[in-house]
Amino acid sequence: MNKLKLLLRDIQETIVQSQAWKSIFRHGYADTPRNRALAIASNVWLHLHPAKVRRHAIKLRYTWCAGGLTFLFFLVTVVTGVILMFYYRPVAEYAFVDIQYLEFDVPFGMINRNMHRWAAHSMVMMVMIHMFRVFLTGSYKPPREFNWVVGVLLITLTFLLSFTGYLLPWDQLAIWAVTVGSNMARATPLLGNEGPLAVQVGDLFDAAAGVKDTFITPRYDARSFLVAGTVVGSPTLLRFYVLHCIFIPVAASILMILHFWRVRKDGGISGPL
Amino acid sequence: MVEKIKKAFDPRFDKVHTWPHLVRIEFLCAVITLLFLLVWSLMIDAPLEHPANPAATPNPSKAPWYFLGLQEMLVYFDPWMAGVVLPSLIIVGLVLIPYIDVNPKGNGYYTFHERKFAIVTYCFGFLILWVSLMVVGVFLRGPGWNFFGPFAPWDSHKVVPLTNIDLNMFLAQSLGLDFLRNPFMGMLFGGFLIVAYYSTAVLYWQAKKGSSEILQKLGVVRYGITAFLFLTMAALPVKMLLRWTFNIKYIMVIKQINLSI
Numbered sequence: 001m002n003k004l005k006l007l008l009r010d011i012q013e014t015i016v017q018s019q020a021w022k023s024i025f026r027h028g029y030a031d032t033p034r035n036r037a038l039a040i041a042s043n044v045w046l047h048l049h050p051a052k053v054r055r056h057a058i059k060l061r062y063t064w065c066a067g068g069l070t071f072l073f074f075l076v077t078v079v080t081g082v083i084l085m086f087y088y089r090p091v092a093e094y095a096f097v098d099i100q101y102l103e104f105d106v107p108f109g110m111i112n113r114n115m116h117r118w119a120a121h122s123m124v125m126m127v128m129i130h131m132f133r134v135f136l137t138g139s140y141k142p143p144r145e146f147n148w149v150v151g152v153l154l155i156t157l158t159f160l161l162s163f164t165g166y167l168l169p170w171d172q173l174a175i176w177a178v179t180v181g182s183n184m185a186r187a188t189p190l191l192g193n194e195g196p197l198a199v200q201v202g203d204l205f206d207a208a209a210g211v212k213d214t215f216i217t218p219r220y221d222a223r224s225f226l227v228a229g230t231v232v233g234s235p236t237l238l239r240f241y242v243l244h245c246i247f248i249p250v251a252a253s254i255l256m257i258l259h260f261w262r263v264r265k266d267g268g269i270s271g272p273l
Numbered sequence: 274m275v276e277k278i279k280k281a282f283d284p285r286f287d288k289v290h291t292w293p294h295l296v297r298i299e300f301l302c303a304v305i306t307l308l309f310l311l312v313w314s315l316m317i318d319a320p321l322e323h324p325a326n327p328a329a330t331p332n333p334s335k336a337p338w339y340f341l342g343l344q345e346m347l348v349y350f351d352p353w354m355a356g357v358v359l360p361s362l363i364i365v366g367l368v369l370i371p372y373i374d375v376n377p378k379g380n381g382y383y384t385f386h387e388r389k390f391a392i393v394t395y396c397f398g399f400l401i402l403w404v405s406l407m408v409v410g411v412f413l414r415g416p417g418w419n420f421f422g423p424f425a426p427w428d429s430h431k432v433v434p435l436t437n438i439d440l441n442m443f444l445a446q447s448l449g450l451d452f453l454r455n456p457f458m459g460m461l462f463g464g465f466l467i468v469a470y471y472s473t474a475v476l477y478w479q480a481k482k483g484s485s486e487i488l489q490k491l492g493v494v495r496y497g498i499t500a501f502l503f504l505t506m507a508a509l510p511v512k513m514l515l516r517w518t519f520n521i522k523y524i525m526v527i528k529q530i531n532l533s534i
């Protein structure tokens with residue numbers, strides 16, 4: 001072990017003393033407490049962290065790195081997703097062939113699509129694991145109650161993000177999964193045409209608007225609002241596309257900023273009080 | 274002051290520099306994860322089936338895997354419960370957790386025995402109801418949403434007789450309680466059962482509020498919310514058991530407003 005350390009130090013010395021290295025980095029890095037703190041505080045990305053953290057908090061067995069990995073998977077989907085957007089048109093006539101085009105003709109299109117898909121699934125899995133960890137360490141207890149609430153909103157948005165994306169390939173898997181999922185909205189109490197009290201609420205709305213058999217029918221209810229029509233069709237595709245590429249990612253990003261800021265403001269990663 | 278000095282010398286509050294100690298762990302985790310994702314994406318292609326065809330419904334039609342626990346609930350509940358009320362209650366219930374859990378212990382470290390009820394309840398909801406039903410939905414549900422063993426071939430002609438029966442009719446038949454055949458009496462009876470089920474929380478409160486420190490600390494509002502959420506969650510396995518044992522379909526039906534539980 002010690003021999004290995006010495007060897008590594010030798011290699012490090014050789015590199016940082018070389019002419020090439022010195023030509024790039026004019027002065028060395030003195031490993032002082034001050035410099036360690038500055039490395040965090042004067043770096044725009046790293047200063048998300050505090051300069052010092054409690055010893056137990058950096059242990060993998062404490063956080064499982066689950067929140068961080070959820071964020072990493074999110075970043076992967078953002079990068080690969082933007083690339084997908086260059087080739088994909090959210091119209092029923094084009095969507096499927098655009099995916100085929102991506103798979104067979106676009107350079108690295110297949111692997112890009114695969115990365116987007118698998119990172120998205122991983123994000124869903126990881127966010128559930130993160131929440132489980134946060135529960136098991138009791139990290140939702142004061143003063144972190146509100147960050148848990150932000151987290152619940154984030155996991156909800158993560159599901160919706162994944163669900164809206166599921167439709168976009170416009171294949172059998174896509175439309176039927178979304179059909180099954182959105183059919184639930186039909187049964188929304190009061191506002192879905194097959195839900196409890198739908199007839200009564202519909203009659204009320206009809207009377208108020210002076211029309212007949214219009215409100216809370218398959219054409220005007222919670223589900224048709226969600227899928228933009230009576231069936232999952234081209235309007236649904238466009239609606240889900242906008243939600244998937246703009247609305248939900250922006251909302252989730254804002255909440256993530258809040259989430260990370262609150263981790264710091266609530267006193268850093270939780271630990272024994 | 275004394276507190277501060279104590280803290281400074283307590284090894285549990287020992288701090289290390291983020292750079293390099295945390296940053297290197299994050300960097301390693303990120304690199305390993307990205308490599309894993311890259312290899313996964315090189316080896317397994319994302320699915321792409323036939324182009325969307327609204328006229329050809331696949332059997333079974335499954336929602337995305339993470340919603341299959343809810344789709345599984347459709348076997349036991351109407352869509353307004355399985356698809357709308359239960360998911361909403363899950364979200365609301367999760368949001369409320371920090372505000373109804375008044376146990377100050379177990380904040381910031383792993384412990385089971387200092388918060389047994391919280392952990393057992395969460396694990397039951399997450400691991401049993403959410404995760405394992407999801408697994409059932411993904412792997413064990415075939416055509417017609419029928420149950421198939423892990424290696425059983427999916428026979429799309431499998432016929433499972435529909436023998437489900439509403440609770441009031443079941444009791445009318447098996448116990449000879451003929452007055453329950455009347456839909457109105459059936460509804461009253463079902464409603465009574467549901468009210469009675471939730472009333473156990475009131476009885477428990479009345480019996481224990483004098484002696485239980487935990488209940489006093491919770492107060493009546495927190496207790497009420499906790500009990501409601503807990504009993505609602507517990508109602509899922511109850512209804513599942515009723516289905517498996519007696520083929521019970523609904524506990525209560527109110528035809529006029531299209532509501533069945």
Ligand code: HEM
Pocket residue numbers: 063065066067068069070071074127130131134137139140144147148149150151152154155158256259263268269270271
């Ligand atoms: C998009 C989803 C999410 C992302 C990217 C995210 C990210 C993070 C990160 C990076 C941390 C720092 C500690 C760690 O890595 O464990 C953290 C902490 C935390 N997260 Fe999340 N999170 C997400 C969802 C959630 C959810 C669903 C919950 C719970 C409902 C939650 C509750 C918390 C809490 C309470 C903390 C503080 C933990 C502590 O101090 O020990 N987060 N989150």
